[in-house]
Amino acid sequence: METTSAINIGIVEDQVLFREGVKAILNNWDNFNVVFESADGHSVIEKLGKTTVLPDVMLVDLSLPPKDRKEFSGLHVTLALAELYPDMKVLILSVHDDENFITELVKHGAHGYLVKDSDPQELHDAIVSVHTLGSYINARTLKAIQSSMGRKVKAKKLLVNISPREEEILRLTCQQLTAEEIAEKLFISVKTVNGHRNNLLIKTGSRNVTGLVIYAIKNDIVSII
Amino acid sequence: METTSAINIGIVEDQVLFREGVKAILNNWDNFNVVFESADGHSVIEKLGKTTVLPDVMLVDLSLPPKDRKEFSGLHVTLALAELYPDMKVLILSVHDDENFITELVKHGAHGYLVKDSDPQELHDAIVSVHTLGSYINARTLKAIQSSMGRKVKAKKLLVNISPREEEILRLTCQQLTAEEIAEKLFISVKTVNGHRNNLLIKTGSRNVTGLVIYAIKNDIVSII
DNA sequence: TTAAAAACAGGTATAAATACCTGTTCCGCA
DNA sequence: TGCGGAACAGGTATTTATACCTGTTTTTAA
DSSP states (O other), X not given: OOOOSOEEEEEEOSXXXXXXXXXXXXXXXXXXXXXXXXXXXXXXXXXXXXXXXXXXXXXXXXXXXXXXXXXXXXXXXXXXXXXXXXXXXXEEEESOOOHHHHHHHHHTTOSEEEETTOOHHHHHHHHHHHHHTSOBOOHHHHHHHHHHTTOOHHHHHHOOOOOHHHHHHHHHHHTTOOHHHHHHHHTSOHHHHHHHHHHHHHHHTOSSHHHHHHHHHHTTSSOOO | OOOOSOEEEEEEOSOHHHHHHHHHHHHHSTTEEEEEEESSHHHHHHHHHHOSSOOSEEXXXXXXXXXXXXXXXXXXHHHXXXXXXXXXXXXXXXXXXXXHHHHHHHHTXXXXXXXXXXXXXXXXXXXXXHHHTSOBOOHHHHHHHHHHHHHHHHHHHHOOOOOHHHHHHHHHHHTTOOHHHHHHHHTSOHHHHHHHHHHHHHHHTOSSHHHHHHHHHHTTSSOOO
């Protein structure tokens, strides 16, 4: 991957030492210009309005401290930046490697995610990647996204054998149809539908429809998208 | 991003010309070795079993033609590889830039996604990135993932106001507890639990628990992971 | 600082789902 | 080729969920 023209970088980070450290590291590379910095999420939008040189890439600390009572975390900064400056790339820096954290951020418009204990080379790659490719997602982040999307590669194998008829009834059940409605649709008796449902309960180890629905979603029998 | 040691690459692609073309391009770079190739999805697993040098990165054509009647597309190859060779990185090559296609693939274990009309440099970057970082997702792919996750975000905003008590009952309902069990757990009457459930049905526009469970999953009130 | 709204608790019928059965048919396999 | 197993269809009680109410308390906003 080649670094083309200079990249303007902004930093939103409350810890002074960390902020200065990152700045020092970034300035070690010729084509990185730190053109913006802010210590808290609240002032970011305000300060950006007064700036002539907008950052291409904004590094945002996830754990920005809420000012007053109102929450305005890295997530909110991300949301606001995505809304106001759609061309700006947001690269999250965080101490968390919690899957949910990562997924939430990416879902809300972050272009990349990096844990804070990454080495300088990783930071460099992430910035370049975010700038040139439009995103930076490493293996850890991808895994988080996949698991939050309900990747079910493993479970596919453990699938109990659901018969075609049972699957059909499961699918219709997930569409909030009652046994009676399913019976009408399939031209069979309500009792038969309930019979199949009971077999499904046993096969999937569920106690009631709730379990069936969750099973169906987990095993990609129905999609909730 | 620096290319470290040599990368062993496999190609699963039915179009001979395209396969040869990619091979020629890859061989132009010193540290890329094409060690495996296959024209269809079916023979991949079989052939891999007989191979001594396993590919680090497998390029998989998404639109592999189904052999006979049985479907065995790039998706199936991806699933099979993820299952059998968890360390192998799967990089999808596709003519489609359909969001659903991309998301499905990533969900099922692909480590990267690249449209076929990308230039050689992009292919190079993708292979290196998949190999060293464990993933390659460019702006287009990220957008697809985000938008497929995005429905959740929208729904979050349109969220009807579920009261804390209702959310609690919804959560327990999703754990396959009956109204009676929930009542015991919360030290309230079964009638009260049912009252809350009814309010939930109305608020979420559901017909029965099935709808509640799907609502809860869609809105991240419960996790199915 | 009160009205209004919403949360919370509970009640009564009724509809639906669940537990537990029987019998037939169809298919793989030894 | 006929045996075992599973799919499919149906039936009977019983349990559980749903529809539709009333009243009290707590929040919200004008």
